[in-house]
Amino acid sequence: MSKREDYISWNEYFMGLALLSGKRSKDPTTQVGACIIDEDKKIVGIGYNGFPLGSSDDNMPWGKQGDFLETKYPYVVHAELNAILNSIKSLKGCTVYVTHFPCNECAKAIVQSKISRVIYLSDKHKDKDSFKASKRILENAGIKIEKISFGSKKIILDFDETNL
Ligand SMILES: O=c1[nH]c(=O)n([C@H]2C[C@H](O)[C@@H](COP(=O)(O)O)O2)cc1CO
Numbered sequence: 001m002s003k004r005e006d007y008i009s010w011n012e013y014f015m016g017l018a019l020l021s022g023k024r025s026k027d028p029t030t031q032v033g034a035c036i037i038d039e040d041k042k043i044v045g046i047g048y049n050g051f052p053l054g055s056s057d058d059n060m061p062w063g064k065q066g067d068f069l070e071t072k073y074p075y076v077v078h079a080e081l082n083a084i085l086n087s088i089k090s091l092k093g094c095t096v097y098v099t100h101f102p103c104n105e106c107a108k109a110i111v112q113s114k115i116s117r118v119i120y121l122s123d124k125h126k127d128k129d130s131f132k133a134s135k136r137i138l139e140n141a142g143i144k145i146e147k148i149s150f151g152s153k154k155i156i157l158d159f160d161e162t163n164l
């Protein structure tokens with residue numbers, strides 16, 4: 001019997017995990033996921049955007065507009081920061097896979113944690129100042145930035161035990 005040929009690539013695997021992690025987010029607008037791997041391709045951190053630990057989701061707002069204190073923005077922990085804070089070891093030389101290009105605050109945390117490469121899927125906010133600042137922070141720190149695309153590729157997860 002010869003080996004399977006349609007196995008997923010490393011990039012599909014790690015970005016797939018970032019996407020799956022984002023599925024845990026309760027943000028009704030944007031679900032972000034991040035997966036950090038080390039130089040041996042071991043997963044060392046994973047996260048998604050959500051409110052801080054212990055905050056009841058029912059007491060926090062998911063809105064985007066109006067009174068700042070009644071929007072999600074001052075409260076939500078970004079996926080990249082959660083992945084960094086959840087990490088199990090030093091992140092020096094690691095790569096972070098992110099579903100969305102990181103904001104400037106996450107870029108600072110990425111630099112300070114000594115992650116050396118950022119691989120991202122979407123840059124839909126590239127015209128925002130926070131994106132431009134983020135790019136500057138990452139580039140000045142010598143962090144490799146790669147946009148990857150899988151075209152229209154989809155991976156279906158079938159939880160039906162009878163199909164395993
Ligand atoms: O770097 C990021 N990482 C991250 O997790 N997020 C989260 C915060 C919010 O929950 C959501 C952005 O919401 P919105 O697209 O509605 O502005 O994504 C947002 C950014 C900024 O792009």
Ligand SMILES: [Zn+2]
Pocket residue numbers: 078079080102103104105106107
């Ligand atoms: Zn961020």
